[in-house]
Amino acid sequence: MPKAFPKEFRADVIRVYRESDSSMAQVAKDFGISPSCLKRWLAIDEHDSASKSSGSSSGSESAELREANKRIKLLEQENEVLRRAAAYLSQAHLPKMMYPLVRELASDGIPVTVTCRVLKIARQPYYRWLANPVTDAELATAYRANALFDAHREDPEFGYRFLVDEARDAGEPMAERTAWKICSELGWWSAFGKKRGRNHKLPGPPVHDDLVMRDFTAEAPNTLWLSDITEHWTREGKLYLCAIKDVYSNRIVGYSIDSRMKSRIAVTALDNAVARRAADGADVAGCLLHTDRGSQFRSRKLVHQLNRHQMVGSMGRVGAAGDNAAMESFFSLLQKNVLDRRVWNTREELRIAIVTWIERTYHRRRRQAALGRLTPVEYELIMKPAATQAA
Numbered sequence: 336m337p338k339a340f341p342k343e344f345r346a347d348v349i350r351v352y353r354e355s356d357s358s359m360a361q362v363a364k365d366f367g368i369s370p371s372c373l374k375r376w377l378a379i380d381e382h383d384s385a386s387k388s389s390g391s392s393s394g395s396e397s398a399e400l401r402e403a404n405k406r407i408k409l410l411e412q413e414n415e416v417l418r419r420a421a422a423y424l425s426q427a428h429l430p431k432m433m434y435p436l437v438r439e440l441a442s443d444g445i446p447v448t449v450t451c452r453v454l455k456i457a458r459q460p461y462y463r464w465l466a467n468p469v470t471d472a473e474l475a476t477a478y479r480a481n482a483l484f485d486a487h488r489e490d491p492e493f494g495y496r497f498l499v500d501e502a503r504d505a506g507e508p509m510a511e512r513t514a515w516k517i518c519s520e521l522g523w524w525s526a527f528g529k530k531r532g533r534n535h536k537l538p539g540p541p542v543h544d545d546l547v548m549r550d551f552t553a554e555a556p557n558t559l560w561l562s563d564i565t566e567h568w569t570r571e572g573k574l575y576l577c578a579i580k581d582v583y584s585n586r587i588v589g590y591s592i593d594s595r596m597k598s599r600i601a602v603t604a605l606d607n608a609v610a611r612r613a614a615d616g617a618d619v620a621g622c623l624l625h626t627d628r629g630s631q632f633r634s635r636k637l638v639h640q641l642n643r644h645q646m647v648g649s650m651g652r653v654g655a656a657g658d659n660a661a662m663e664s665f666f667s668l669l670q671k672n673v674l675d676r677r678v679w680n681t682r683e684e685l686r687i688a689i690v691t692w693i694e695r696t697y698h699r700r701r702r703q704a705a706l707g708r709l710t711p712v713e714y715e716l717i718m719k720p721a722a723t724q725a726a
Contacts, residue, residue, distance in 0.1 A: 340368075340614055341607040343591065345376050347690040352377070354687050365695040367712060412445050416453045434464045480517050482507035487523045494525040542633050543648035547625045551661040553583040556715065557612060557619050560588065561662040562604065562626045564596060565669070569679040576689060577604040577631070579624070580665055584718075585703060586711035587665070587693050588612055592686050598634035601626075605637065609644050620645040627651050627659050672696070 352362045352373065363373045423436050437450045451458045479502065486493065486501035493501070495514045502509065518524065553559040559582040566575045577600045578590040589608025593600045609619050624641060626632040628650050641648050651658025673692045679685040698712050706714040 339610070341589075341610040343603065343607055344611065347686075347694075348373065349376055349380050350683075351687055351691050351694075355691070365691075365699060367694070367699070409449065412449050413453050415445060416440060416450050420454060434461050437461055438465065476517065479507050479509050479513065480521065483514060483517055483523065484521075487518075492525055495523075498523075541628050541650040542638055543650045545625075545651055545658065546623060546647070546649040547651075547658070549657060549660070551582050553581070556581055556583045556719075557617055557622045558583060560608065560622055560624045561659060562601070562624060562632070563659055563662040563666065564600065564629065564631060565666045566596065567674045567679070567685065569682050569685050571680070571682050574679075574682045574685050575600060576669075577601050578662075578665065578693075579604050579608045580662055582661060584711045584714045585665075585706065586698060586715060590693065592689065594682055596631065598631045598636045601631040601634070601637050602640050605640050605644070621647065623647045623649055625649040625651070625659065628653050668697070669693075 348362065348366050348368070351366075352359065355362065357365075359373055360370045363370045366373075419440060420433075420436060433454055433456055437447060437454070437456075440450050441447050447458060447461065451461065482502035482505045483495075483498050485505065486498045490497070490501070495518045496511055498518065499509060499511050499514045502514070547559065551559070551561070560579050561582060562577065562579045564575055564577045566573050568574075572594065573596075574592065574594060575596045576590060576592050578587050580586065581588045588611055589604050589606075591600045591603035591607060593603075605624070612619050622644075624646055626649070631637065632648075632650065638648065656663055669689070669692070673688050674685075679688070699710055702708045702710055703714075709717065
């Protein structure tokens, strides 16, 4: 029995049908499903929407009023925190510790959770500070910081080596290394600027070897998959696309679109690809997934999913775009045909355009010379009987 299509794919089909002027039969044909299947998906979606709306309207007005009062009270507390913090920080041009302000607000009835969230500080260090008094070392560091700050305010062009001499004359002797640490943590640099070099962070270690070696060929479907992530700006912010391509037919077997580039976008794309292939009655065990060395593809979640689906991982080198050139060529087509065509106002608008181009144009209308002037869907349909006979 064929398995169901991924939830994200069903939502994309419903979204494209409702946003476009095409008929149900045309949209179903573009996405490779039957009109009755699309009709059933629409009915289920309308039923779920109606259930949610009826459930939300069943609440009493008193509950809504209580919820509104809670929000109003929370906003009042947040405004009070901001007002008191502004007054506290404007008392003098000195580095200040925010924990006394948190304690003062807590005594006035404002929860510590609200204050820490507004001021963007962690709660656990505050509770540790509240339980233990300030140590002698911290007190000495504070005196040294005050002396360095006074010297820096008087002569902003001085670096930390000159500030050490000024602090020593003020009665706070310290080593140059100590002064550098204090100035570095508090951002006190010479007015002439601080030399900033490149980010010398090294890339993370690969979790898989390169098993492809730029040989982007496959004798059968679900033998070699390629994956990568691309991004594009909208007026709402960035939108990220993680796509997985089958080298055998150049078909995008799975993809995931999200507003954040975390490991879940790669995991979702892989799960969608496996689910769509399973819906066609195919087995992906032993399939090779080749990616670059991005953190999303090195995550433990993706490695776990590869093992769960009995697939094999492969990774190219750092800074070598040619190691995943076949996937880069697809993103180049997407860039020219969709992303750079105009300015996109919303992420939803760009998402619909990407999904429509992949499923309608790239899969079913754009013929490829490498496939004998066939589309990816036509190539798989024609070559599938031959593969079955050969087996």
